[in-house]
Amino acid sequence: NAGVTQTPKFQVLKTGQSMTLQCAQDMNHEYMSWYRQDPGMGLRLIHYSVGAGITDQGEVPNGYNVSRSTTEDFPLRLLSAAPSQTSVYFCASSVRGTNEKLFFGSGTQLSVL
Amino acid sequence: AQSVAQPEDQVNVAEGNPLTVKCTYSVSGNPYLFWYVQYPNRGLQFLLKYITGDNLVKGSYGFEAEFNKSQTSFHLKKPSALVSDSALYFCAVRDGIRGNNRLAFGKGNQVVVIP
Numbered sequence: 001n002a003g004v005t006q007t008p009k010f011q012v013l014k015t016g017q018s019m020t021l022q023c024a025q026d027m028n029h030e031y032m033s034w035y036r037q038d039p040g041m042g043l044r045l046i047h048y049s050v051g052a053g054i055t056d057q058g059e060v061p062n063g064y065n066v067s068r069s070t071t072e073d074f075p076l077r078l079l080s081a082a083p084s085q086t087s088v089y090f091c092a093s094s095v096r097g098t099n100e101k102l103f104f105g106s107g108t109q110l111s112v113l
Numbered sequence: 114a115q116s117v118a119q120p121e122d123q124v125n126v127a128e129g130n131p132l133t134v135k136c137t138y139s140v141s142g143n144p145y146l147f148w149y150v151q152y153p154n155r156g157l158q159f160l161l162k163y164i165t166g167d168n169l170v171k172g173s174y175g176f177e178a179e180f181n182k183s184q185t186s187f188h189l190k191k192p193s194a195l196v197s198d199s200a201l202y203f204c205a206v207r208d209g210i211r212g213n214n215r216l217a218f219g220k221g222n223q224v225v226v227i228p
Contacts (some may be wrong), residue, residue, distance in 0.1 A: 004156070031214065042203060042220040043157075044117075050214055058215060090156055098207050098216040099145050099164060104156030 002026045006091050012113045013081040021076040021108050023091030030104070032064065032074040033058070036071035036087040037107075043090065049074055050097065060065045079110045115140045117204050117219035125225045132194040134222045134227040136187045136204035143209040146187040147177055147216070160202075163187060164209075174198070194226045 007022045035050035035058075044060030049068040063065065063085060065077040074093075078085060088109050092102040116139045126132050138144055145164050149157040161172025168180045178189045189202060204219045 033214075033216075035218075042222055043218040045217075046213055048214055056214070062162075092157075097214050099162075099209075101147070101159035101162065102149075102157070102216070104149075104158070106154075106156050 004091055004093055004103050005083040006089075008084050008108060009106070011110050011111070013110065015081060015083060015112060017081050019078050019081065021075060021078075021089055021110075023074045023105060024072050024077065024089075025057055025074075025103070026072065026095040027093065027095075027103065028071060029093035029099050029109075030071070031100075032068065033092050034074070034076045034094065034103070035063070035090045036060065036085075037092075038087050046076065046089075077109075083112045086110060086112045114226040115144075115206055115208050115215070115217045117206050119202075119204055119219035119222050120164055121222055121226050123223040123225060125227060126194045127227050128196055129193050132189075132191040132224065132226070133203075134202050134224060136189065136219060137185050138187060138204070138206040139185065140206055141210075144185075144187075145189045145209055146167065146178070146180060147205040148187075148189050149203045149205065149218075150174075151203065151221070153200075157203060160189070172175065186212070194224075196226045199224055199226045216228040 004025045034046040035043040047066040049055045070111045091105040147162045148160040163180045
């Protein structure tokens with residue numbers, strides 16, 4: 001019962017470094033998404049995908065890239081990390097879309113110094 | 114545009130008392146509404162949703178929510194709170210337009226159940 005798996009759990013970066021946050025789900029879900037959680041601001045959608053090869057921007061996409069080459073994986077890439085990207089990042093998936101319940105990973109806590 | 118307001122930062126309630134967490138929404142069409150709960154150091158977990166039908170929706174762990182179209186509200190309720198209900202609660206909404214896959218979350222409400 002793995003569900004949605006995110007790695008790493010914690011990461012510290014220096015300004016300007018790049019990295020990839022990994023997200024994998026084993027439920028054959030078509031829909032996957034990335035959110036960031038900041039105190040007092042709730043969750044904000046970064047990017048989402050409705051199937052392999054299809055991605056779209058959310059509310060706060062700048063500074064992030066995604067791709068969806070397989071149904072299972074949806075990595076989030078930070079191109080050049082900035083302190084404003086310090087946050088907790090959650091990956092979520094659902095069977096087909098946002099009219100159905102989302103299954104969330106346990107999160108990645110990212111600090112950019 | 115779609116948005117959610119959760120007006121209270123924190124809700125304190127004594128164990129055994131009724132719990133209410135407030136949510137109002139704004140969408141351009143018919144709303145799809147959700148409640149999620151987040152326990153410390155965990156991802157969010159689905160509690161319940163309203164798509165259409167009965168205005169009173171029952172969900173997990175004894176929670177329910179009432180959809181009120183005239184007041185654009187979707188308050189979460191539990192008749193008798195438990196200490197284990199202490200967590201962060203998020204309301205979320207999307208409009209019912211076909212092909213919309215963006216879900217908007219509120220800022221969250223911290224619920225503290227006092228023994």
